[in-house]
Amino acid sequence: MTVPSGEPAEAPVRLSATTTCPDTWPVFDRLWRDHGPVAHVELEPGVHAWLVMGYEEIKTVTGTPRVYSRDGRDWRAFQDGAVPPDSPLGPMMFFRDNVAGHDGEEHRRLRRPIEDAIAAVDHRRLRRTVEYLCRGLIGGFAERGAADLVAEYAEAVPLLALGDLIGFDPRQSRELLVAMRALYGSGEDAHEGDRRLEALLSGLLAARRADPADDIASLLLAHPDLRTPAEALRSIVALMSAGNHTTMSWIAQTISLMLTDPRFAGRVRGGRLGIDDALDEVLAVAPPMINMPARYALRDTELGGRAIARGDALVLGLAAVAHDVRAHAGSQFWQRGNRAHLAWSAGQHACPARDPARTIARTPSRPSCTRCAASGSPSTRPRWSTSRPRGPAARPASRSPSRTPTPEGPTAGIPGRARERDPCRTVAPGAAPPGSPQPSPLASDRRPDRPDRPDGPAGGPIGGPGGRDRAAMRDGSGHRTS
Numbered sequence: 001m002t003v004p005s006g007e008p009a010e011a012p013v014r015l016s017a018t019t020t021c022p023d024t025w026p027v028f029d030r031l032w033r034d035h036g037p038v039a040h041v042e043l044e045p046g047v048h049a050w051l052v053m054g055y056e057e058i059k060t061v062t063g064t065p066r067v068y069s070r071d072g073r074d075w076r077a078f079q080d081g082a083v084p085p086d087s088p089l090g091p092m093m094f095f096r097d098n099v100a101g102h103d104g105e106e107h108r109r110l111r112r113p114i115e116d117a118i119a120a121v122d123h124r125r126l127r128r129t130v131e132y133l134c135r136g137l138i139g140g141f142a143e144r145g146a147a148d149l150v151a152e153y154a155e156a157v158p159l160l161a162l163g164d165l166i167g168f169d170p171r172q173s174r175e176l177l178v179a180m181r182a183l184y185g186s187g188e189d190a191h192e193g194d195r196r197l198e199a200l201l202s203g204l205l206a207a208r209r210a211d212p213a214d215d216i217a218s219l220l221l222a223h224p225d226l227r228t229p230a231e232a233l234r235s236i237v238a239l240m241s242a243g244n245h246t247t248m249s250w251i252a253q254t255i256s257l258m259l260t261d262p263r264f265a266g267r268v269r270g271g272r273l274g275i276d277d278a279l280d281e282v283l284a285v286a287p288p289m290i291n292m293p294a295r296y297a298l299r300d301t302e303l304g305g306r307a308i309a310r311g312d313a314l315v316l317g318l319a320a321v322a323h324d325v326r327a328h329a330g331s332q333f334w335q336r337g338n339r340a341h342l343a344w345s346a347g348q349h350a351c352p353a354r355d356p357a358r359t360i361a362r363t364p365s366r367p368s369c370t371r372c373a374a375s376g377s378p379s380t381r382p383r384w385s386t387s388r389p390r391g392p393a394a395r396p397a398s399r400s401p402s403r404t405p406t407p408e409g410p411t412a413g414i415p416g417r418a419r420e421r422d423p424c425r426t427v428a429p430g431a432a433p434p435g436s437p438q439p440s441p442l443a444s445d446r447r448p449d450r451p452d453r454p455d456g457p458a459g460g461p462i463g464g465p466g467g468r469d470r471a472a473m474r475d476g477s478g479h480r481t482s
């Protein structure tokens with residue numbers, strides 16, 4: 001048995017209970033009531049860990065790398081073989097040779113190129129790219145009069161935008177979208193998706209080695225801190241896989257609230273909640289990463305009144321922290337302006353890409369775009385799938401095709417072409433940009449099974465991007481390990 005050595009008397013809670021039940025709010029309330037800020041949980045039968053739910057406790061764990069390591073080789077269950085190499089926990093919990101798997105100087109070396117690449121993002125251009133993408137995607141499904149808003153919108157926008165940032169042309173970005181959908185769909189084509197993703201990214205790096213351009217791929221290749229092309233590849237894979245499903249989940253959850261929660265939508269539409277505050281509220285009450293794996297104790301210690309033993313695993317309860325009354329003064333609802341959520345985590349591994357993520361999420365989440373993307377029909381309710389990230393798995397939309405012409409035709413290139421600040425004021429049927437997804441492959445593997453859920457199940461014990469779809473969590477930050 002792999003148990004935290006300070007195992008408390010009470011039976012552990014299956015961590016999957018925090019991601020699979022229809023309403024997770026009472027589950028976290030009960031966990032807090034019964035366990036306090038650090039709960040004894042079971043990841044898989046016989047594999048135990050600590051779920052760290054307290055604000056201060058998460059800050060301690062993420063801010064003390066001398067005591068809490070990010071390196072899966074420090075996990076006792078890994079060292080003593082209690083978790084086999086082919087365990088489904090492996091992709092999330094085992095060591096990954098990239099920025100997310102290292103601490104100390106090696107982590108700083110691998111993180112500097114990523115921070116430099118993110119700092120170089122031209123937000124004005126990115127915003128215009130996203131506006132153009134939104135207009136094109138909405139125009140594409142407006143023509144059909146129906147759409148899966150998660151697959152065809154919330155998922156497509158970040159991936160196509162990130163594809164553009166790293167250096168893909170629209171056609172390659174669309175191929176990337178199809179490959180990542182296959183990979184993270186955990187279906188029969190997952191391996192083919194993995195192979196295709198690798199080929200696309202390797203091809204991009206080879207092209208940029210020969211002919212550098214103004215994009216993230218070229219910047220990473222030229223960065224003095226990355227020693228080999230393989231490190232550049234691992235970094236780009238980390239960026240793509242960490243950024244895509246998280247941002248998709250953020251957009252999908254915001255759209256879902258806008259369409260199904262009149263209180264939330266009213267505050268946004270009435271101007272009481274600006275779009276950035278609305279996005280923060282979503283991060284606070286429904287963060288994309290529900291449970292973030294993991295940290296490993298480097299020595300015996302104490303946390304939140306629990307005895308933590310060397311080698312114990314600790315999962316960051318980034319959703320549970322919203323229930324910490326010490327940080328939120330007992331209010332279940334997010335207070336405007338309160339930034340005490342930990343959706344980006346904290347410490348040296350905290351998400352380095354908050355700004356581009358926000359630039360990408362802002363436009364598709366705006367009320368005008370949300371209204372535009374979905375019909376006002378009350379019969380169009382979100383559908384949910386156990387295999388998709390937190391948030392609605394599918395949100396059907398039906399609408400009449402718009403007659404409003406787009407200012408630019410469908411052949412316009414993505415970057416820097418959109419002139420409208422609000423892309424949804426001008427939506428033309430058939431205006432999908434060359435990089436936009438084709439309808440059929442995008443919506444093909446939906447398994448809608450939980451209508452009307454306010455919060456999507458993630459399936460696995462970790463939740464957040466990937467959930468049961470573990471491929472999306474291969475390195476714990478939503479990164480694949482390459």
Ligand code: HEM
Nearest residue numbers: 099100242243246247250288344345349350351353357477
């Ligand atoms: C809503 C959007 C996003 C959320 C909620 C989010 C959240 C997170 C979280 C919780 C972590 C893990 C921190 C830890 O282990 O303590 C992380 C790490 C990371 N994220 Fe994000 N992320 C988002 C978007 C993005 C985007 C768009 C990118 C890239 C363009 C990105 C790149 C990364 C990278 C590279 C790391 C690893 C950093 C490290 O280990 O030093 N993320 N993110």
